[in-house]
Amino acid sequence: MTVRRLTFLITTTFIVCGVALAAVEEAEELTHKIPPGYVPEEARDEQGLWLELEEAERSLNKSALLIRNTDINAYINAIVCRVAGAYCNDFRVYVIRNPHFNASMTATGMMQIWTGLIVRAGSTDEIAAVVGHEIAHYTRLHSLQRLRDIKKKMAAGAFFDVALIALSGVSAPVGQMTAMMSALAFNREQESEADVLGVMMVVDASYNPHASYTVWENIIAEEEAAVAKREEPGMFAKTHPAAEERARYLKALVTARYGPPDQDAVHDQKLLSVLNSNYAMLMEDQLDTNRFGRTLDLLERHGEMGVNPSLVRFFYGEMFRQRGEDGDRELAKSAYRHSIEGADAPPEAYKNLGYLLLKDGDIDAAKDNFRMYLELHPDASDRAMIEFYLEE
16 A cells, blocks of 8 residues: 555544544545645745745744754654655654644644654654644645635735744743634644545554554543543643544544554553653653643553653652642652652652651751752752751
8 A cells, every 4th residue: 555545445424523424435545736845836825935934944943942852853853754755855843842732734844743742642653643644734735725724814804924823832822822723723624634644654654553543542531631630621622622533533444444453562662762861851841831630641651651660750749749739748758759769760859859858847858868869960050059958
């Protein structure tokens, strides 16, 4: 099977993004609309859009939120190139430090992957599924059509800044990000096409097609856990209102065509390596959202995935300490102690446990932990403060 041609038979009625797709008996073909190396030459409006997006990309290159970690960029770029195949050289991939779940692609081939996607992925296959979906939007010219629609609204008097659209989510407030993403959502037919063609690309790249729906199931589960804890619905729920129907459709389609998923759980070492190396940055950003229900769901999943237990336990401690509900101080101390018992505990586990013990009046134990912190982190920026506590 090639990416250039899709032939599939649907024997049941599925619901995709709220649209019923009637059962069909004839084969249906879905193809890319542009070849690799595509450059606009004829449409004047297209050239103008290109110039505006290129200016936005120059601004993105200067952003302080652009991730420059070699391991993250190498990991994500390898996934994109493998899924893209012949289109690999058409894309420039930017990993953005943003704790929310999102990826996007402009009509010029500028792709953004937010770190919130990486920290929520259950496998490399799930990242590949999201990437395939975005590339399909590009090759089906959905991204271009969306910008043309925006231009029409501009002509009608509505205000849109193409650069702001392209960079939505880069240091923008959550409310603004949500509003922008909702306003710029693809229509249902486009989403359906990108889902199906994206699965094709994932299969051609030898990734697991079942990841096309498990990635949505995980995000939906996170949102449900948050709602159960009375947290406000997140950006995902507001911008993907039909996610459950979409996940059910993809599961039915992939299972019918490729068979049931392999039940043998295998840790994804490539993803685990990236998570372990960058866990402090990723989870500190997540904690800064103050959405503790979502954070707890992520920590539980990371523990099951095989992320370094000392790191996971440390951030349990951080979450409980920052949440500050009844009983959380004891839970935080227990989590820090469990982190310290394992290998590779962050030095901050000793420091933060020391602060909690100091508040409890356990001075000797607090000082023991402060000394261990300075021993493990001799160049700590707060060394003078810790030494002050040790001298008291």
